[in-house]
Amino acid sequence: MKRNKPKYKQIIDAAVVVIAENGYHQAQVSKIAKQAGVADGTIYLYFKNKEDILISLxxxxxxxxxxxxxxxxxxxxxxxxxxxxxxxxxxxxxxxxxxxxxxxxxxxxxxxxxxxxxxxxxxxxxxxxxxxxxxxxxxxxxxxxxxxxxxxxxxxxxxxxxxxxxxxxxxxxxxxxxxxxxxxxxxxxxxxxxx
Amino acid sequence: MKRNKPKYKQIIDAAVVVIAENGYHQAQVSKIAKQAGVADGTIYLYFKNKEDILISLxxxxxxxxxxxxxxxxxxxxxxxxxxxxxxxxxxxxxxxxxxxxxxxxxxxxxxxxxxxxxxxxxxxxxxxxxxxxxxxxxxxxxxxxxxxxxxxxxxxxxxxxxxxxxxxxxxxxxxxxxxxxxxxxxxxxxxxxxx
Amino acid sequence: MKRNKPKYKQIIDAAVVVIAENGYHQAQVSKIAKQAGVADGTIYLYFKNKEDILISLxxxxxxxxxxxxxxxxxxxxxxxxxxxxxxxxxxxxxxxxxxxxxxxxxxxxxxxxxxxxxxxxxxxxxxxxxxxxxxxxxxxxxxxxxxxxxxxxxxxxxxxxxxxxxxxxxxxxxxxxxxxxxxxxxxxxxxxxxx
Amino acid sequence: MKRNKPKYKQIIDAAVVVIAENGYHQAQVSKIAKQAGVADGTIYLYFKNKEDILISLxxxxxxxxxxxxxxxxxxxxxxxxxxxxxxxxxxxxxxxxxxxxxxxxxxxxxxxxxxxxxxxxxxxxxxxxxxxxxxxxxxxxxxxxxxxxxxxxxxxxxxxxxxxxxxxxxxxxxxxxxxxxxxxxxxxxxxxxxx
DNA sequence: GATGAATGAGAGTTCATTCAT
DNA sequence: GATGAATGAACTCTCATTCAT
Structure with a gap:
């Protein structure tokens, strides 16, 4: 279950910070990845797509x-x-x-x-x-x-x-x-x- | 006063239709122009930019x-x-x-x-x-x-x-x-x- | 002969001013017309096209x-x-x-x-x-x-x-x-x- | 250092060819990308914008x-x-x-x-x-x-x-x-x- | 599991020119 | 002769997603 792995929550928390500080339309996946301290591609090991990050969040x-x-x-x-x-x-x-x-x-x-x-x-x-x-x-x-x-x-x-x-x-x-x-x-x- | 010219209201009404039927992100200026029966450029004689259409609407x-x-x-x-x-x-x-x-x-x-x-x-x-x-x-x-x-x-x-x-x-x-x-x-x- | 009519020189002088003050790429025909005190369309009674203004100038x-x-x-x-x-x-x-x-x-x-x-x-x-x-x-x-x-x-x-x-x-x-x-x-x- | 990567020079050389053969105003980024054998977006991994290509060239x-x-x-x-x-x-x-x-x-x-x-x-x-x-x-x-x-x-x-x-x-x-x-x-x- | 370089589709806006008045 | 409202083609750049390593 991916939801219990540390990086799952790490990415969600990063998304909250990035969206709050940059705004929805400036919250690119690469920014969220950077904030979470992972590579862009890693996001897709835990979430189906960007939409999935937002809904999961x-x-x-x-x-x-x-x-x-x-x-x-x-x-x-x-x-x-x-x-x-x-x-x-x-x-x-x-x-x-x-x-x-x-x-x-x-x-x-x-x-x-x-x-x-x-x-x-x-x-x-x-x-x-x-x-x-x-x-x-x-x-x-x-x-x-x-x-x-x-x-x-x-x-x-x-x-x-x-x-x-x-x-x-x-x-x-x-x-x-x-x-x-x-x-x-x-x-x-x-x-x-x-x- | 541009607001009283017929094309002003014509474009706004077109925008309502296009946005309602296609959704916000699929409401391209060219679509609105087509619906209004004017050329793309004509839009910009009545509105500063796309944002201006929406706010005016x-x-x-x-x-x-x-x-x-x-x-x-x-x-x-x-x-x-x-x-x-x-x-x-x-x-x-x-x-x-x-x-x-x-x-x-x-x-x-x-x-x-x-x-x-x-x-x-x-x-x-x-x-x-x-x-x-x-x-x-x-x-x-x-x-x-x-x-x-x-x-x-x-x-x-x-x-x-x-x-x-x-x-x-x-x-x-x-x-x-x-x-x-x-x-x-x-x-x-x-x-x-x-x- | 158009070249001797007053508006011919008027437009050319306007072009010099507009180009000098706004730069070549910001010297639109409408700006030149305004500076010359004539309508956009009038330009085309004296010059074939924009290129013609520049060469004539x-x-x-x-x-x-x-x-x-x-x-x-x-x-x-x-x-x-x-x-x-x-x-x-x-x-x-x-x-x-x-x-x-x-x-x-x-x-x-x-x-x-x-x-x-x-x-x-x-x-x-x-x-x-x-x-x-x-x-x-x-x-x-x-x-x-x-x-x-x-x-x-x-x-x-x-x-x-x-x-x-x-x-x-x-x-x-x-x-x-x-x-x-x-x-x-x-x-x-x-x-x-x-x- | 991007300047030493092969694609950097590849794109610049493509730009020279495209500009020489099509003229400055017909040298679209997409043409340069095609000539360089890369995708349009790749250009922007190596250059800030089109102006940057020209100056770098x-x-x-x-x-x-x-x-x-x-x-x-x-x-x-x-x-x-x-x-x-x-x-x-x-x-x-x-x-x-x-x-x-x-x-x-x-x-x-x-x-x-x-x-x-x-x-x-x-x-x-x-x-x-x-x-x-x-x-x-x-x-x-x-x-x-x-x-x-x-x-x-x-x-x-x-x-x-x-x-x-x-x-x-x-x-x-x-x-x-x-x-x-x-x-x-x-x-x-x-x-x-x-x- | 993790990486990050590469991809490529997609749209707002400007402006020279026309032509009905 | 003079007007100016209307036209519509044309192009840079972003960014979610993939996949070879």
Whole structure:
């Protein structure tokens, strides 16, 4: 399994750095190889092609994202608390890794439709977590029975995404984690929940 | 003024069609020229370069968007109504022009950062409309005084954008306008408003 | 006869200015038209094509050159004196018109072979003047009978051209007319003449 | 060091052939690549851009020129002899390589000012050789003390250049080496020297 | 497994010239 | 005679991927 070999992660991390610092369209395979300390050709021993690097990058980072989110939700009882820690976790993780924030919010979006559809597939794992929170809230009677889960999920993810992207486009110069309570309040009320 | 000459709009409309049907990276200037029924060189009598076509395209379409939105809002009194017609207008306009929806939600996002920052500038005009609705709601006592307008605006736009993008990515196969009431309810409640 | 109409000279003078100030490859027909105060199309009422402008420019200026040279030679008796005033005239005329110096010594040389061959044809009138001076010198016994006139003429023109070109490439920052005595001495002795 | 790799010289030689046979403006990179037997992209592994090919071409050929000239001068004592072998060498080398003669005397001069200034820099090495001959002649008492070295050098180079260019423009149809004694005599006398 | 030299397809833009008005 | 909007051909350079070593 190539994914567990050291060079696999080495190349992905190199890709994050190179894309964040040079931009998507200036992130040539040769630059990534150099940053990773391997030869150009070596990249192709671990990845099918450039597209595969980008999707793998997103998959690797997203799996960490999902894992952590599941962890923080696990300890919470109410839908309000679950939503809160999810929003907090989302903002925190991207706050802590400036490079990753640039890559996921700005650079990777410039990729072609093919890649973006595949990225969207990976994203579904995260969106299912949101759904799970909402459904648990409905079942617990904390959220209205007639809540349109799909649209609520789109609101939650769309809002988070817009908030984070705006913050990255403003050079990450303010503290996004400080906005978590406000975001949480809007989203919870939007879903029909109360604190 | 080049913007009022017939060929200006002709080229922009051609660009929308070509980008929607071929994708951003396959939308060569020569293809746009052919679709517009002019020579390649003619494009450059009306636009500085390819980037200028894309930004102008977005600016033209967005100005129509803003204009229509202002019109529908004008006749409404409550913040709930205003928000409703804004959401409805957003979904309707993109529903009615499949090509434009593809271009703005999928294709134009593949452009480089330069273009995307300029597109974002144009977008600000629309976001200010959202702000105006929210502020009028606060002043009328329909929305809480402590509403964080900036974050609420990011929620509203982020949600609309996510909803529409998801719809486009699913080949526009369901009726998005039917979702307007649900979206409106979520957003209004999120902002702390009531019907 | 188009050559005597005011716009003919107007366009040629505009061409000199535009070429001198923008360089040969940045001297577009539209720029020349603008400088001349006429429409692009008007150029083609007076000149067959762009090449024709350049050759006509050279022909016009060269005919003045030749005329003046003939005038100054006319009053002189010895080959030494004739050569002196010719060298002096060559340096003076180009000294007095910086734009023309740039155009003939640097810019026009970037033209394609076709134009350069035609320019060479025009140049022949000037070279014949040199020949005439040399032959008169031989006939007067001031220059050796076995002087190779063709090579001597190439020396005289090649030297003048090199001297002036070097001066132009150095931004015309020194006084080239001051070098006339030295140049004259070298050329006269080279041809086997004495003062 | 790329300059010593076989493909470096291979590409330069291909450029000489292509430029000589097609003309400067018809010497596309793809043509040069084809002639060199490499892919278009390979050119850019050895040269920064097309301009770099041309300047490198001139530098390579000129360094051979200078080297050979130094060799033939080395064995000579008097300034007359040194000047003779220099003139002879100049004519011979260009006589022996028709392609190179066309390229340096006609085609390369059509390049833009940027390239021509860089070519002029390379030329300085050759001009310094001329200076060295002249100064050695003055020190040996063979040339007058008051000889203006700079102008004399411009005469020598300007004459050689004019002679060779005229010969190339006449399709190299006469024997230029046969003119060496006559050229030598003119230049030597011009400088105030005797046989 | 690792290397890196070589490949070659693909597109934005300029500008001399025309011709309907 | 004068205009100027429209034309359309033409070319450098980049970079993902391969494969002999």
């Amino acid at each position: 997103f998959r690797e980072k997203m799996s960490i994202f999902i894992e952590k989110t599941e962890e923080v939700i696990a300890g919470k009882q109410t839908v309000s608390e679950k939503l809160y820690v999810m929003v907090e976790n989302h903002c925190k993780l991207l706050s802590e890794d400036h490079h990753l924030a640039i890559v996921t919010q700005l650079e990777l979006r410039q990729s072609n439709k093919d890649i973006r559809f595949k990225i969207n597939d990976v994203l579904k794992g995260y969106l299912q977590l949101v759904d799970k929170i909402l459904i648990s809230g409905i079942e617990a009677g904390e959220l209205p029975e007639d809540l349109e889960v799909r649209i609520a999920r789109q609101m939650i993810f769309g809002t988070l995404d817009e908030v984070v992207t705006t913050w990255v486009m403003n050079d990450q110069k303010y503290n996004i984690v400080a906005q978590v309570p406000a975001i949480h309040k809007l989203l919870l009320h939007g879903c029909g929940g109360r604190n | 977005f600016r033209e379409k967005m100005s129509i968007f803003i204009e229509k939105t202002e019109e529908v809002i004008a006749g409404k009194q409550t913040v709930s109504e205003k928000l409703y017609v804004m959401v409805e207008n957003h979904c309707k306009l993109l529903s009615e022009d499949h090509h434009l929806a593809i271009v703005t939600q999928l294709e134009l996002r593949q452009s480089n950062k330069d273009i995307r920052f300029k597109i974002n500038d144009v977008l600000k005009g629309y976001l200010q409309l959202v702000d105006k609705i929210l502020i009028s709601g606060i002043e009328a006592g329909e929305l809480p005084e402590d509403l964080e307008v900036r974050i609420a605006r990011q929620m509203i736009f982020g949600t609309l954008d996510e909803v529409v993008t998801t719809w486009v990515m699913n080949d526009q196969k369901y009726n998005i306008v039917a979702q307007v009431p649900a979206i409106h309810k979520l957003l209004l409640h999120g902002c702390g408003g009531r019907n | 050279f022909r016009e200026k060269m005919s003045i050159f030749i005329e003046k040279t003939e005038e100054v030679i006319a009053g002189k008796q010895t080959v030494s004196e004739k050569l002196y005033v010719m060298v002096e005239n060559h340096c003076k005329l180009l000294s007095e018109d910086h734009h023309l110096a740039i155009v003939t010594q640097l810019e026009l040389r970037q033209s394609n072979k076709d134009i350069r061959f035609k320019i060479n044809d025009v140049l022949k009138g000037y070279l014949q003047l040199v020949d005439k001076i040399l032959i008169s010198g031989i006939e007067a016994g001031e220059l050796p009978e076995d002087l190779e006139v063709r090579i001597a003429r190439q020396m005289i023109f090649g030297t003048l051209d090199e001297v002036v070109t070097t001066w132009v490439m150095n931004d015309q920052k020194y006084n080239i007319v001051a070098q006339v005595p030295a140049i004259h001495k070298l050329l006269l002795h080279g041809c086997g003449g004495r003062n | 001139f530098r390579e050929k000129m360094s051979i020129f200078i080297e050979k000239t130094e060799e033939v001068i080395a064995g000579k004592q008097t300034v007359s002899e040194k000047l003779y072998v220099m003139v002879e060498n100049h004519c011979k080398l260009l006589s022996e390589d028709h392609h190179l003669a066309i390229v340096t005397q006609l085609e390369l001069r059509q390049s833009n000012k940027d390239i021509r200034f860089k070519i002029n820099d390379v030329l300085k090495g050759y001009l310094q050789l001329v200076d060295k001959i002249l100064i050695s002649g003055i020190e040996a008492g063979e040339l007058p003390e008051d000889l203006e070295v700079r102008i004399a050098r411009q005469m020598i180079f300007g004459t050689l250049d004019e002679v060779v260019t005229t010969w190339v423009m006449n399709d190299q149809k006469y024997n230029i080496v046969a003119q060496v004694p006559a050229i030598h005599k003119l230049l030597l006398h011009g400088c105030g020297g005797r046989n």
